[in-house]
Amino acid sequence: MIRILLPPGLIVALLLTACGGMMKVRDGNTAFELRKYALAIELLSDEYESARFRDVKSEKAFLLGESHNRKGNFREASRWYREAANLGYGVDAIEAFAGTLMKMEEYETAADVYSRLLRDYGSLDEWEDARRIARDAGEWIAKGEELPYKIDEAGFNSAFTDYAPFFYDSTTIVFSSDRAPLSRDAETYSWTGRNYFNYFTYDIERDEFTDQFDFLNSSYNEGSIAFSKDRKQVFFTRCAPQNDGDGFCRLWFSEKLNGQWADPEMLPFQEEEGNYAHPAVNDDGTELIYSFKSKEDREGYDLYVAYRRGQQWLEPMKLPGAVNTTGNELFPFLIKDTLYFSSDGHPGFGGLDIFRTVRQADGNWGQVFNLMPPFNSGGDDFGFVLDETLKPTETLLSRGYFTSNREQVGDQIFYFEQFEKIEEEEEEPVVYTLRVEGVVYEHLYEDPDDPNSRRLGRQNLPNAMVEIIGPESADTIRTRRDSRFEKEIEYGREYRVAASAPDYLRKSVRLDFSDIEKDPNRPDRVVSVDIILDRKFIDREVIMEDIYYDFDEWFIREDAMPTLENLAVLMEDNPGIKIELASHTDCRGSEEYNLELSQNRAQAAVDFLVDLGVDPDRLVAKGYGKSRLLIDCPCEECTEEEHQMNRRTTFRILE
Numbered sequence: 001m002i003r004i005l006l007p008p009g010l011i012v013a014l015l016l017t018a019c020g021g022m023m024k025v026r027d028g029n030t031a032f033e034l035r036k037y038a039l040a041i042e043l044l045s046d047e048y049e050s051a052r053f054r055d056v057k058s059e060k061a062f063l064l065g066e067s068h069n070r071k072g073n074f075r076e077a078s079r080w081y082r083e084a085a086n087l088g089y090g091v092d093a094i095e096a097f098a099g100t101l102m103k104m105e106e107y108e109t110a111a112d113v114y115s116r117l118l119r120d121y122g123s124l125d126e127w128e129d130a131r132r133i134a135r136d137a138g139e140w141i142a143k144g145e146e147l148p149y150k151i152d153e154a155g156f157n158s159a160f161t162d163y164a165p166f167f168y169d170s171t172t173i174v175f176s177s178d179r180a181p182l183s184r185d186a187e188t189y190s191w192t193g194r195n196y197f198n199y200f201t202y203d204i205e206r207d208e209f210t211d212q213f214d215f216l217n218s219s220y221n222e223g224s225i226a227f228s229k230d231r232k233q234v235f236f237t238r239c240a241p242q243n244d245g246d247g248f249c250r251l252w253f254s255e256k257l258n259g260q261w262a263d264p265e266m267l268p269f270q271e272e273e274g275n276y277a278h279p280a281v282n283d284d285g286t287e288l289i290y291s292f293k294s295k296e297d298r299e300g301y302d303l304y305v306a307y308r309r310g311q312q313w314l315e316p317m318k319l320p321g322a323v324n325t326t327g328n329e330l331f332p333f334l335i336k337d338t339l340y341f342s343s344d345g346h347p348g349f350g351g352l353d354i355f356r357t358v359r360q361a362d363g364n365w366g367q368v369f370n371l372m373p374p375f376n377s378g379g380d381d382f383g384f385v386l387d388e389t390l391k392p393t394e395t396l397l398s399r400g401y402f403t404s405n406r407e408q409v410g411d412q413i414f415y416f417e418q419f420e421k422i423e424e425e426e427e428e429p430v431v432y433t434l435r436v437e438g439v440v441y442e443h444l445y446e447d448p449d450d451p452n453s454r455r456l457g458r459q460n461l462p463n464a465m466v467e468i469i470g471p472e473s474a475d476t477i478r479t480r481r482d483s484r485f486e487k488e489i490e491y492g493r494e495y496r497v498a499a500s501a502p503d504y505l506r507k508s509v510r511l512d513f514s515d516i517e518k519d520p521n522r523p524d525r526v527v528s529v530d531i532i533l534d535r536k537f538i539d540r541e542v543i544m545e546d547i548y549y550d551f552d553e554w555f556i557r558e559d560a561m562p563t564l565e566n567l568a569v570l571m572e573d574n575p576g577i578k579i580e581l582a583s584h585t586d587c588r589g590s591e592e593y594n595l596e597l598s599q600n601r602a603q604a605a606v607d608f609l610v611d612l613g614v615d616p617d618r619l620v621a622k623g624y625g626k627s628r629l630l631i632d633c634p635c636e637e638c639t640e641e642e643h644q645m646n647r648r649t650t651f652r653i654l655e
Contacts, residue, residue, distance in 0.1 A: 025043075027043060028047050031044075040067045041067045055088070058087035058088055061083040061093075062084035062092070065080035065083075065093070065097075078100035081100060085097055098110050098113040098130065102134065102350030102378055103350040104350075105377065107134040108134070122438075122439065125526075128522070129347035129522065130347065140372055144372060144375075151414055151416045152414065153415070154413040154415045156200075156202040157413055159179075160178050161197075162175060162403075163176055163224075163403040163413060164383040165385060165413050169389060171203055172203055174225055176199060176223055178195045178196065181214075182211060198217040199213050199222050213234075221239040224279070226333075228281055228285035229388070233256070234254050234255075235253055236264075237277045249277045250276050252265065252267065269306055274295055277292075287305060287306075288313075289305050289319060292316070300345060302319070303332055304316045304318055305319050319365060320363060320365065322365060323343075323368060325343060326345055329341055329342070329345065330352065331382040333385050333386070335386055337358055339358075340354060342355070343355055349370075351377075351378065352381055353376040354382065355370055356369045357369070371384070375402060377404060377406040379407070380404065380405050381403070386398060387400055396418070398417070398418040401413055401416070431523060432518045432524075437484065437485070437527070437528055439460065439479075440460070440464040440485070441460060442460075442461040442504065442534075443532060444456045444457050451540055462480070464478070464499050464501040464533070465477075465501065466531075467508075469495060469497070470494075471494060491516060494510070496508050497509050501533060504536055505533060505534045536653065538653050539653065541650045544651060554600040554603075564609060571614045572613075577618070577653050578618045578653070579652060580621075580654055581602050581609075581650075582598075582622045584646060585597055586635075586643040586646040587635035601649065605621070
């Protein structure tokens with residue numbers, strides 16, 4: 001569950017719901033789109049019960065799973081995802097079902113579901129990683145319990161949402177919560193029915209709350225916070241409506257001058273529409289790392305960095321290195337050249353996990369490491385901070401806080417202490433394997449005997465021959481009854497995988513692993529290859545898509561080149577065939593002129609293939625003029641599009 005400010009399931013809705021959310025909602029799909037998940041669950045449940053068709057019931061079940069998932073009700077979400085999968089919703093429901101099992105720490109069952117995904121839908125690195133973690137999670141959790149850490153819920157937690165603490169000094173903690181404020185009347189946030197999020201300051205030594213940073217609170221939601229090392233600069237998140245429209249989160253800043261904090265100001269480099277959150281700052285306040293997602297971005301939040309020179313902020317850029325993924329990278333914490341952050345894009349135990357990376361000599365951030373249990377769990381684990389003021393002793397090496405909703409009790413702050421140095425286990429050498437797995441298919445036509453009829457999709461082609469051709473040797477294997485094949489190959493090599501079957505054209509794909517680095521997080525790597533074969537239609541004209549000509553011209557247009565390049569590869573894969581390349585004109589012009597024009601066009605296509613290395617003895621150029629119109633319309637009434645379709649090139653296998 002992605003959180004910027006709010007408890008499970010609410011944050012994305014706060015960030016992206018427009019003022020149009022006040023409209024009357026009458027169906028579950030609309031309620032879901034407007035992120036009114038409680039209402040969506042009520043409406044979708046009724047719609048599921050009354051639905052008569054299987055596909056409608058499966059969609060309603062999936063949206064019920066999504067709605068419960070956004071609200072943090074993983075048990076109910078899991079039940080509905082499984083129902084959607086059983087009703088045939090497809091891979092999305094199965095994948096989501098596996099994800100909720102991970103969040104509930106039902107790892108053994110999750111591993112089985114990921115195995116099913118890999119078996120039925122092909123290999124994906126994400127599924128391979130998730131299955132590996134699910135299989136080993138029990139062992140890692142047991143090891144985590146034996147490590148020299150003490151972890152307890154923080155003494156200042158409440159029955160409300162508490163998260164994202166930060167050490168102001170060794171005895172003062174600042175965090176965000178939607179409990180009732182201390183020094184003023186509580187304001188209710190209509191969207192949630194709970195209080196707005198405010199900053200609370202807790203004095204550990206005196207065991208009491210103070211109003212030290214109450215000046216940062218507003219009538220909106222306040223999020224995660226960070227201070228410079230000298231504690232004279234504070235950066236924080238505030239989410240508020242913009243121009244009576246969508247709500248966006250912004251980064252704010254205040255500076256302590258002559259012992260007094262200045263009025264907070266919004267940092268200047270932020271776009272109008274986009275969400276900025278989770279500031280992390282270096283010692284002197286000149287490097288700011290934060291989470292950002294533009295309104296149009298369909299992927300998750302990424303970490304960005306902005307540098308300050310004097311009083312000016314330079315143009316932000318994505319954090320360089322290995323940190324960002326297509327998932328969400330959130331809640332950074334920077335200490336010297338080590339960055340802690342949370343992500344659901346890197347392999348983890350379910351939900352957000354806490355990771356660590358170190359800045360490299362070239363300025364990029366290096367390999368990412370999962371903090372593992374006891375810090376990470378099936379729930380969302382985030383907001384990791386260390387006490388930078390602590391001077392290690394023989395009995396206490398480090399201490400800090402992090403936030404988690406493990407055991408599905410809502411976001412709570414956890415305190416940890418490390419008592420002794422963790423001895424690095426001598427690791428066994430990593431054994432790396434690289435395997436190619438694939439499926440051979442054939443195109444499925446509306447008319448099996450007509451290569452120009454509408455394609456209906458593809459179907460498995462069992463018992464095909466597959467060649468794995470390396471730089472020094474080649475292996476030939478036969479696909480199984482389910483049309484699948486697999487073969488272990490080597491790193492640092494280039495391969496060609498070719499499939500063939502009687503009465504089908506041989507086809508190959510190129511795999512280049514010469515520059516692929518071995519990743520210790522993925523020692524067993526699988527590469528998926530799907531090959532779709534075409535039937536060998538002898539002496540049947542096949543229209544080549546995307547090869548058209550401008551009026552009265554015969555040169556090869558740039559948009560036609562990829563199709564001819566693919567034909568050259570087909571000729572290379574099938575050295576025994578000879579083809580006729582034919583060209584056709586539209587109906588305009590005389591017979592003699594069109595015959596000459598079409599011959600020139602066919603010859604231009606042949607010349608292009610010869611330049612790509614195809615033997616000219618295997619090619620015949622033939623111009624048919626306007627004798628074989630594809631669209632036989634009255635010439636003066638033909639549209640330009642119909643003329644264009646008539647100006648086509650085809651090929652025919654002669655032998």
